[in-house]
Amino acid sequence: MKKTKRTRAGTALTDLILGMFRANNLTLAWGDRLVAPLGLTSARWQILGAIVAADRPQPVAWLARDLGANRQNVQRIVNDLGKEGLISFEPNPHHRRAQLVVLTDKGQRTYDAAISLYDPQVNALADEFTFEDIEIAGRVMTALRKRLEGDEGAGGES
Numbered sequence: 001m002k003k004t005k006r007t008r009a010g011t012a013l014t015d016l017i018l019g020m021f022r023a024n025n026l027t028l029a030w031g032d033r034l035v036a037p038l039g040l041t042s043a044r045w046q047i048l049g050a051i052v053a054a055d056r057p058q059p060v061a062w063l064a065r066d067l068g069a070n071r072q073n074v075q076r077i078v079n080d081l082g083k084e085g086l087i088s089f090e091p092n093p094h095h096r097r098a099q100l101v102v103l104t105d106k107g108q109r110t111y112d113a114a115i116s117l118y119d120p121q122v123n124a125l126a127d128e129f130t131f132e133d134i135e136i137a138g139r140v141m142t143a144l145r146k147r148l149e150g151d152e153g154a155g156g157e158s
Contacts, residue, residue, distance in 0.1 A: 016140075027042075031045060034114075034117050035117065035118075038110055038117075043073075044081060047067075047078060048081070048107060050066055050067050051063065051103050052108075052111055054066070078101055085106050085107075086106055087104060088104050
């Protein structure tokens with residue numbers, strides 16, 4: 001079998017992907033430390049954020065899709081959030097078994113508190129970069145995500 005030689009761009013993208021893995025792990029640990037006083041983890045905070053960002057209540061499967069996450073993992077976290085009174089479940093008029101996930105008042109207060117901790121910290125992190133560099137990085141990340149989503153739909157691994 002002929003071995004394909006990695007291109008210069010392929011090597012640069014590999015370096016970027018490896019850097020993203022490391023940055024992702026560090027970002028999750030940073031988020032965990034940030035919201036720990038609120039009884040949250042990065043994963044729980046992310047689910048609350050997805051609920052807040054949705055234009056209407058959604059079932060767990062839709063939240064997982066929007067997050068690019070595993071439905072079973074999202075279900076487990078949503079169940080935990082429900083036990084803590086941060087979310088509740090409402091009947092779904094379109095699907096009897098897939099209940100809608102709704103933020104409670106306590107959940108909204110907790111999410112708002114997390115954001116009030118986050119904003120000054122993210123602003124401080126952003127001070128180290130130019131606005132243009134952040135925009136470019138965001139465009140690259142979005143383009144990479146879209147390419148990977150396209151591969152997923154075509155039967156590729158992600």
